[in-house]
Amino acid sequence: MIVEQRTYTLQIGAIAAYRDLYLAEGYPVQAKILGEPLGYYVTEVGPQNQVVHLWRYESFEDRETRRTALFQDQDWISYIKKAAPLVVAQENRILKPLL
Template sequence: MIPLVRPAAARSLAPASSRRSLSVIQSLLHGSPEAREHETLQHSRLVGRGKYVHGFDIHRVKPDKTEEYKAAAEKYYLGVKNDPALGTKLTGNWEVVVGEQDTFIHILEFDGYEKIRDLHVTSRVGCIFLFAFLPTAPPHAEGGIFELRSYQLKPGTLLEWENTWRKGIEARRKFVAPVGAWFSQVGRLHQVHHLWQYPSLEVRKELREQAWQIDGWAETVSKTSQLTKFMDAFVLRPLPFSPLQ
């Protein structure tokens, strides 16, 4: 009788060359960790704006401490902005008014990764890169509200998402220009964020409805939704010291 060999045992008895071949096949089919990391880096180079590295801070504050937090945040972030040794620019600072209450969001721009490591006082949620096709709007004071939309993508779909969204965004530009768009590089990966500004919630509703009437936008939403695991949307109010108002 021929003895039965369990699959694990069979692999251990196989010649070294066969095991190497099996490893190569598995990497091709499923992607090795090294291959997946390489793919992420390659996609970042293709869709990102090179040296532009942003820090993305999200702070959830006790409801009875929000005013105290705002005063401390202003002192801290303006101190970071005004310290030439840190090489840091302040992109914007907001409070969530519709969505998760008592939450504050801050976006900073760093002169490379080394500057991020220098800034270790606050907890950093993640590192984000700008999409190459959409630079962040310069500081301004247009008034109204901001909307941050965040998407958790399926791993390996960043390039496809960027390509699809970049083509469809022209339909939205007819009504409102995005303030900025980023993708995650450190922290929770495979995330995409984009920021919009509207005069009011009512105008936001009207402009979004009009965008659906433009050829290309419905197709963009349909295709990108297939690449997304889940999403969040927050309506934000800029803090008094935010460069974006």
């Protein structure tokens, strides 16, 4: 199993707009293709205006298969075009179990 940690730094004041757009257009597509996230968070302490989400995959290959399918979905492509102006930076990490 691996966990992908995705962190998006948003424009100042854009968290509510990002959340609303994601819930209406992004989440339904991701849930259908990636499954439910392990968590979806907003930062409270440390760097501000960040959204952090965690996704579980069985393997790197599982992640690749699901992410490829995600980017073949026209509803997802439409969503990311709308969300992109709200995003300043993006960081991804792949975490693997220690224990």
